[in-house]
Amino acid sequence: MATSPNTTIQYTSEQFVESSGAILFDLSNNQNKTVCLIHYHSKNEWLLAKGRRNCGESRQEAALREVREETGYQAHLHPVTMYTRAPPSDEQGHMPDMPRSYPDITEPFMGKDAVKDVKIIWWFIAALDEGVVPGSGGDAEEQFTPEFFPLEEALEKLSFQNDRDVLKKAVSLVVQS
Template sequence: MPQDQPTFLTGDFVISAGSVLFRRVPNDSKELQVCLIHTPRNSWLLPKGRKDAGESMEAAAIRETYEETGYVCELVPVRMPTRATAPGDGRNTVTIRDNIIEPIAIATRDVVRGTVKKFIWWFIARVKEGHGEKVEGTQMANESYESHFFDIGDALTRLSFAADRDIVTLAVQIVEDTEKKLERDVIF
């Protein structure tokens, strides 16, 4: 007999989007770096935030990443395993798809313990070509974050949550697999 699954009605959840923001080490086109934000509570996090009404998840990820980090960015089409189907293909199997922009993870967190959940859709992003300089004054009035790029190993050590470390590890793997398949960099 099927069991009931958790259901979250409007007012019981928050929808957020964020990204693993990559760039190459300046003046060294090979080594990847990840942007983390440092909060006043001494946490190191990936950039994310609430989706605005009527906004797509992709647009929310780009906007929130820009607001919290100060870096103009774009989502990266990658090669990744997904259950997203091609038009007309209704199979429910994991398929490797090329050149797609889909969430690489969806995380849940408690906003109000036991009553309100936050669902975070995570994407892969890169600093937009020609926009390598940080823009100041992009955060909301109630935000006070510092953003910094770190080498992958350092970023993984600093991140405050194991789930964020898992997301970065997966994002790095997807970027490396995509670049190997395409035989070119997708992170500039």
Template sequence: MASSSTSKVYDGTQYVESCGAVVFDDSKQKVCLLLRARAKEDGSKQEAWVLPKGRRHCGEHRYAAALREVEEETGYAAHLQSLNMVTRAPAAQEPEAVTAGTPRPCRTYTEPFMVTHRNKEDGYLKLIYWYLAVADAQMTAGEETFTPRFFEPDEALETISFPDERKVLEKGIRLMTGGR
């Protein structure tokens, strides 16, 4: 039987899962970006403002990977923020046949609110699952290649370096401020 949808199948050598978060300060008024500095082949530095994210370890839950990466890269432990959003996922207490994949509001949701699909130059697929998180007030030392800084939401949207992460940031800000 033929399906009306299109699909492509990847084995474990052809993709990697990453997890990240849009991280707000404990007042939920400012959002964290990382200044990432990388050395280029010519010895110069390449800098970019990014969201915290990284690869999920084997056997690690996606949400745990997102929180681990936030702490490693920003120096802040964080917790997931429950949010209200529109999703195709059924609520735990309702049978899937009730929703049949129809988008509808869901309350107290701590699943990923967005997914990025990147085709990497060296031929593999990178999937990034994005969460909404709030940083705990106390900071420890993060990775040396990243400098965390909290911005007002509008300034963060102007500062972030990559268009796909700007879309994630925009949605995260809307969800945190009560929009959908």
């Protein structure tokens, strides 16, 4: 019996949770981009908006819903140019499994998983909807206060190294696009 050349781990639905999040940028001032972090009051932590995907909800929908719930801001996925192993939407025939660069896509740019109880987080890049102004308020969940920071300050403010790694990658993709 043949074995897959790729490392493969399979989990049942009871063994993992799938989450989606988005790095929310204010891109209205091209020279002074800022990013939204949420302050989690009860633990005094600075985080990125994310949460569990609901049954029947796409990863993209979950990411935008979580941003809306946790920050109070309306946003949209922001297309960037990046490498992905996913084939193009107009795939013709078999394509080798290798990274390719695609312009203007809104695919997850990063995934993280934990080992004990598996939590898979799909990260997207989002931008404020046109006309939405940072600090304009909104209906963020009670336990969070959203705040926009300059990119370097946001990297220092985040409570966890994993979130810093995610933000660094997001910033690199937004800056190059």
